[in-house]
Amino acid sequence: MTATARGITRRAALAAAALPLAGALPARRARGQSPAIRIGVLTDLSGPYSDNTGEGSAVAARLAIEDFMRERTGIRAEVLVTDFQNRPEVGLNAARTWYDREGVDMILDVPNSAIAFAVAALSKEKNKVAIFTGAASSDLTGRACGPNHLHWVYDTWSQSHATATALVAEGGDTWYFITADYAFGHALERDTANFVRAGGGRVLGAARHPFPGTTDFSSFLVQARASGAKVLGLANGGVDTANCVKQAAEFGLVRGGMRIAAPLILLPEIHSLGLNTAQGLVASDTFYWDQDEGSRAFARRFQPLYRGIMPTHIHAGGYSATLHYLRAVASMGVAEAKADGAAVIRRMKEMPTDDPLFGRGVVRPDGRKIHPAYLYQVKAPSESRGPWDYYRRLRTIPAEQAFRPMAEGGCPMVQT
Incomplete structure (x- = not known):
């Protein structure tokens, strides 16, 4: 990873930690405490997709963590953020560093299909989890489907x-x-x-x-x-x-x-x-902020945290995917989930999805999450x-x- 990319990762992580939202807990843990689940939001912070994804995807993930912790205490989760600059080599190097050195368990968002294909292959190699809420290519659940990634929200x-x-x-x-x-x-x-x-x-x-x-x-x-x-x-x-x-x-x-x-x-x-x-x-x-009371309630929480921008379907998908992922982790246990990403994906496919933004749904065997x-x-x-x-x-x-x-x-x- 280049020095520039490392700097962006560190700055983005610090900026994300400063957001006024509970849910991202310190990495340092007390003796006897289980390790935190680490979610890496690999996104566009400054390019053509930044309003649709960007820090908003991290905000959405933290809102999901906040709601999950109301359901289930005892599991901690934190969010890291980096800018892939719409360059495949930067995105792949950031993902590799997260997996190899920073203990990231799941990568989220990735609003660039070329980078998503590379991250999907890397997630399989490292037996980690990738959930693509920003990438669009339908090939992610077609010819490029795999046991360690899912495709949420939408596709081409x-x-x-x-x-x-x-x-x-x-x-x-x-x-x-x-x-x-x-x-x-x-x-x-x-x-x-x-x-x-x-x-x-x-x-x-x-x-x-x-x-x-x-x-x-x-x-x-x-x-x-x-x-x-x-x-x-x-x-x-x-x-x-x-x-x-x-x-x-x-x-x-x-x-x-x-x-x-x-x-x-x-x-x-x-x-x-x-x-x-x-x-x-x-x-x-697949999502509009004013489509029902659930979407309006989410928008009221989200908008003040993201420069006054209403959530897009990518943001809504980040919330939905993170919530379902954490529920799957809880059903397995943190240690098993951190050790075997493919097992987490299998559990996410077995469990029905249910959240206030998309309602009840399923994740198909090919990794495609479906909803209206x-x-x-x-x-x-x-x-x-x-x-x-x-x-x-x-x-x-x-x-x-x-x-x-x-x-x-x-x-x-x-x-x-």
Whole structure:
């Protein structure tokens, strides 16, 4: 690990420890006390996904620890945080250091699919646990499934399924993609294009932009407009998606009749764009802060701890996954859980999930956690009651339909 990465890890851990939230206990323990479970949040603290994940994922994990400790005393847990800088070598080195030298038992979040694949392999090698709440590629429970990791909240299949199917049915039968040029963008384009074709539509072309670092999408938008496609599909996320939507409006693509599909746009991007720009956008999601009393109660706790930002589905997933993980640890005993990550994963699959944000659910043998998903449309300014009131629900997709059927994923662990 480089000196820079070590410094980032130390600074992030200190910053996380300073957050005003109980649950992360000191690493030093009294004689006879069982060792603490250590959870490492490997995330984007300063890049394009930082609002959607970042320190918010650590806040969510600590809230889960706080609630778990009300259920079960005697088990201690603490959270470490580091910035992977969207560089696979930095992310992998940080994960290796955590596992080898700092006693981390579970890695959470990882909002970069290329890094997630590397962490999944490392977790298997070290017999630790990884729960991906930020990574999107559906291959994590397909060809790259494994005995030491789970995929929580969402993936490229679930996000593209509802959005593409709905738009093709409404007449949006020709698409052009602007795609982030790495594993996540490729998977999102592939999964969305498959649904477009399955609905009878056609893909007229695609442009791939460097990641990270692209801020000017004008050349890609010119190509999209020249294609004559009815729908611009954005196979990217975070700030990249927000910039594409904003610049597409400036270039007059929407006024010219092109619809924009952003399967992975999240609430902070809508907030930064404003409803005048984002209104009418169709997006799918598995969590919205205002969907029920459980989500609203979580948002009231979360928002003051994270720069006034409402929780995204990645934050909600961090809470849900951490709570279920700790319950599995409690059912096994800390010593066994720390010694055998694969055994913890098996126990998490055996136990039904249950939390106030996603309700009751299951973790499938391929590692996919399933729950309902929703299709939303961004409200017009006149419809919104105030800040963060941005979504109108169009449709609910039941859990058994919201994610790719296990038989179609190609996971070696479940093939017969």
